Amino acid sequence: MNILITGSSGQLGSSFNELAKGNKDHSFFFTDKGELDITSEEAVRQFLKHHEVNCIINCAGYTAVDEAENDPLGARKLNVTGAYILASAAGNTNALMVQVSTDYIFDGKACRPYNESASTNPLSSYGRSKLDAELEVLLNARRSVIIRTSWLYSPFGHNFVKTILKKGAEEQRLRVVYDQIGSPTYAPDLAEAILALIPVLSSRVRGEIYNYSNEGVCSWFDMAVAIAEMAGLPCEITPVLTKDIKSVATRPHYSVLDKSRIKNSINIDIPYWRDSLRVCIDRLLKS
Ligand SMILES: NC(=O)c1ccc[n+]([C@@H]2O[C@H](COP(=O)([O-])OP(=O)(O)OC[C@H]3O[C@@H](n4cnc5c(N)ncnc54)[C@H](OP(=O)(O)O)[C@@H]3O)[C@@H](O)[C@H]2O)c1
Secondary structure, three states: OOOEEEEOOOOOHHHHHHHOOOOOOEEEEOOOOOOOOOOOOOOOHHHHHHHHOEEEEEOOOOHHHOOOOOOOHHHHHHHHHHHHHHHHHHHHOEEEEEEEEEEHOOOOOOOOOOOOOOOOOOOOOHHHHHHHHHHHHHHOEEEEEEEEEOEOOOOOOOOHHHHHHHHHHHOOOOEEOOEEOOOOOOOOHHHHHHHHHHHHOOOOOOOOOEEEEOOOEHHHHHHHHHHHHHHOOOOOEEOHHHHHHHOOOOOEOOOOOHHHHHHHHOOOOOOOOHHHHHHEEEEEEEH
């Protein structure tokens, strides 16, 4: 299969880049906005005219959750219009469109993990744009799959793990919320799961949704404590309530994803979040 990765310099895109080096089953085209701006219909049309693409994995996105509150149009342009343009182009060429989505489409009022048919109710501009992106993909691609994930981190780009490593080395005390509960996802694990899922999808798959995160559940506070312990940071981490910190966007208090569906579909062991976190931290400390 010839797979187009958009947003290839981001966390997930870079993880696919590494995975591709040992993969003989597929050919990959890696593009970030310099090579292919997904908000340009003409650029996407031209790209697909000149490259034979059977599958698009959209790793591009406006992922700055707080910034999206003050820039809802910017978030929509990249997340919704970008997804629409890619999905329409995929529809025209019959390519499989893989859209990556988020736990922030939920309001967090549940008290059990969200399965793929759970009701959505995003609380933020970012979450709304990602939910609308799902709808654009569903409506416009002939063959499509949506992968919802949560709390993505990796050795690449910006993420919570890198922030705690940096702040924990600079400051004596950190305050981290303990009333937002979810499951971290190591981007290389997610990339591997997506590549394992593609071959088992039916040739007529349309708008099917799969959840993926690492195993286990924690709060951001638990995760920060784990990062500090694993990296040997001397800082003290204090648990605080969301209402006691300044945050522009509203985030769900609970956004654990139920992974039964993907576990029943592909034969992979999903790593426990602390195990993947250790892999990431070891790698970051070595670099
Ligand atoms: N990060 C999370 O915690 C999280 C959680 C759940 C779901 N997700 C979803 O997972 C997916 C991947 O997230 P990520 O963390 O890997 O994202 P990321 O690191 O922010 O990467 C996104 C990439 O898209 C690029 N991009 C920006 N504008 C573009 C354009 N017009 N055309 C093409 N590329 C463009 C960015 O370039 P610049 O950096 O130069 O702008 C960046 O390289 C996204 O769909 C996101 O919504 C993320």
